[in-house]
Amino acid sequence: MNVLVLATEILRKDLRIEARSREGVNTLLFFSALLVFLFRFALGPTEAQVRQGAPGLLWFAFILTGLWGMARAFQIERENDCLEALRLVPGDLGGVYLGKVVGGCCVMVATEIAIVVMFGLFFHLDLWPAGGRLVPVLILGTVGFVAIGTLFAAITAHLKAREVLLPLLLLPLVIPVLLPASRLTELVLAGESLGAEPHWLRLLLVFDLVFLVLGYLTFPFVMED
Amino acid sequence: MGPWGYIGLAYGLAAITLVGYGWSLVMRIRKRRARLDREAGGRGEVVK
Amino acid sequence: MDRLGVTLGLGAGALVVAGLWMGLVQAPPDAVQGEVQRIMYLHVPSILTAYLAFTVVLVCSIGYLVRGTRGWDRLAHASAEVGVVFTAITLFTGAIWGKPTWGVWWTWDARLTGTAVLFLVYLGYLMLRSVVEDQDRAGRFAAVVGILGFFDMIFTHMAVEWFRTLHQPSSLQRGTIDTALRLPLYVNLLAFVVLYAYFLTRRLRLAALDEAIEARDLGG
Numbered sequence: 001m002n003v004l005v006l007a008t009e010i011l012r013k014d015l016r017i018e019a020r021s022r023e024g025v026n027t028l029l030f031f032s033a034l035l036v037f038l039f040r041f042a043l044g045p046t047e048a049q050v051r052q053g054a055p056g057l058l059w060f061a062f063i064l065t066g067l068w069g070m071a072r073a074f075q076i077e078r079e080n081d082c083l084e085a086l087r088l089v090p091g092d093l094g095g096v097y098l099g100k101v102v103g104g105c106c107v108m109v110a111t112e113i114a115i116v117v118m119f120g121l122f123f124h125l126d127l128w129p130a131g132g133r134l135v136p137v138l139i140l141g142t143v144g145f146v147a148i149g150t151l152f153a154a155i156t157a158h159l160k161a162r163e164v165l166l167p168l169l170l171l172p173l174v175i176p177v178l179l180p181a182s183r184l185t186e187l188v189l190a191g192e193s194l195g196a197e198p199h200w201l202r203l204l205l206v207f208d209l210v211f212l213v214l215g216y217l218t219f220p221f222v223m224e225d
Numbered sequence: 226m227g228p229w230g231y232i233g234l235a236y237g238l239a240a241i242t243l244v245g246y247g248w249s250l251v252m253r254i255r256k257r258r259a260r261l262d263r264e265a266g267g268r269g270e271v272v273k
Numbered sequence: 274m275d276r277l278g279v280t281l282g283l284g285a286g287a288l289v290v291a292g293l294w295m296g297l298v299q300a301p302p303d304a305v306q307g308e309v310q311r312i313m314y315l316h317v318p319s320i321l322t323a324y325l326a327f328t329v330v331l332v333c334s335i336g337y338l339v340r341g342t343r344g345w346d347r348l349a350h351a352s353a354e355v356g357v358v359f360t361a362i363t364l365f366t367g368a369i370w371g372k373p374t375w376g377v378w379w380t381w382d383a384r385l386t387g388t389a390v391l392f393l394v395y396l397g398y399l400m401l402r403s404v405v406e407d408q409d410r411a412g413r414f415a416a417v418v419g420i421l422g423f424f425d426m427i428f429t430h431m432a433v434e435w436f437r438t439l440h441q442p443s444s445l446q447r448g449t450i451d452t453a454l455r456l457p458l459y460v461n462l463l464a465f466v467v468l469y470a471y472f473l474t475r476r477l478r479l480a481a482l483d484e485a486i487e488a489r490d491l492g493g
Contacts, residue, residue, distance in 0.1 A: 148421065151417060155401075155414045155417065158405075158410070159404055159405065160404070161404055165397075165400070165401065165404065168397050168400065169397045169401060169418060172390045172391075172393040172394045172397060172425070173394055173418070173421050173422065173425055175387075175390050175425065175428070176424070176425060176428040203428075207424070207428070210424055211421070211424075214420060214421060214424070218338065218416075218417045218420065221338050221413045221416070221417065222413065222414065222417060224413065226373075228307055228308035228309040228373060229308060231309055231312065231369050231370070231372065231373050232297070232308065232309065232311050232312060234369050235312045235315055235316075235365075235366045235369040235370065236293075236297075236312075236315060238362075238365055238366075238369070239315050239319070239362050239365075239366060242358060242361060242362055243358070243362070243468065246355075246358050246472065247471075247472065247475070250472065250475040250476060250479060251475065253479055254475065254478050254479050254482060257479065257482035257483065257485075257486060258482060260486060261482065261485060261486060261489070264489065
């Protein structure tokens with residue numbers, strides 16, 4: 001089967017599962033709301049503090065929800081004994097990877113937008129002017145995160161200690177993506193344009209690409225029995 | 226602490242780390258080999 | 274003991290002694306930083322050796338994924354472990370150098386943080402190996418970390434060039450280092466590389482013995 005056809009099939013399958021149960025989106029939304037409230041308790045009532053730390057806090061929230069989302073993508077397969085079936089998929093397993101990455105990005109970006117909106121609402125941040133530039137930053141940061149996240153979710157799905165190992169392996173490795181992404185978020189929230197510090201954007205793009213290519217190439221070895 | 230104090234600390238810790246790691250490797254090798262030798266003893270196998 | 278191991282061990286010992294003498298006695302103190310700068314003769318060779326070790330991990334990881342033979346995997350594992358040891362040395366010698374130079378043991382400088390992250394990446398590599406029972410599977414999983422980790426390493430190294438940070442940029446790369454300081458540095462670097470090779474042979478020996486024991490336990 002063609003890689004792209006395969007990827008689309010996997011994506012459609014995952015989205016259909018999600019549309020029917022809505023388990024993932026509901027849990028993620030609830031969890032995000034909880035996080036936003038927790039930030040309020042952690043930082044105290046002064047909004048200036050929250051505003052100053054906003055880019056970091058936002059990415060912190062994205063990482064926490066993202067980790068859960070990544071793990072879930074393969075947990076569903078494992079619980080239903082579908083990992084074997086995925087392994088036997090005709091054609092390039094890289095297609096399965098791409099499908100999972102696109103699906104993961106969709107769920108994560110949707111959650112991120114929800115978090116940003118809640119954040120703006122509860123901390124009185126005027127996010128509308130930055131919105132148009134913020135979304136591309138979110139997408140670019142998420143692509144890199146999900147590119148490796150999917151790979152490691154597949155690895156840790158087999159292991160007993162997966163809850164601990166996934167963040168432990170994933171977080172240090174995605175620093176090259178998280179750092180530029182949170183820096184660009186900071187710029188955008190401060191009202192600057194994306195091109196204000198082009199080296200950050202370049203860095204983010206390069207690592208997105210590197211991680212995607214490496215993920216695509218190594219995923220079949222991870223799935224092998 | 227003077228400059229030589231810091232130098233001593235850095236070189237000392239590095240020495241402990243490297244010697245400690247090397248020592249642990251050599252000891253573990255020795256233990257494994259002893260185990261293999263012991264087990265092979267009755268069967269006349271040669272273990273390098 | 275095999276001849277290669279003995280040669281490398283003795284060579285490393287002699288080179289380390291020579292390096293210590295050159296770094297601590299023969300080299301003049303730095304014009305700006307004074308005597309404390311002698312920590313450089315430990316700090317820089319150890320990070321460069323760690324870079325070498327992790328590059329070997331990358332090559333062997335690719336080799337293992339492509340070929341699937343145990344030798345590649347064993348070499349990658351051994352090199353990662355030795356690399357972690359050298360990264361640890363880099364981190365604490367850096368902290369000890371930082372205290373008299375910057376006034377603090379640790380600062381959230383990009384280079385420092387990056388190196389600490391690198392340490393965690395390969396610690397994760399070793400941890401992953403220890404929790405996966407099946408050797409082939411552990412090797413494949415670890416190879417993925419080994420390949421990705423290399424790109425993290427490049428990021429960390431380049432970080433100093435991209436961010437304006439407290440950590441001084443690489444003197445070797447810029448060529449801003451005097452010959453009187455350069456020669457001791459090279460000797461120490463050579464000593465560390467040979468020491469790395471020696472550790473590698475020991476670690477490989479250990480892995481071979483472990484596998485022999487395992488094979489015996491299984492085969493009876």
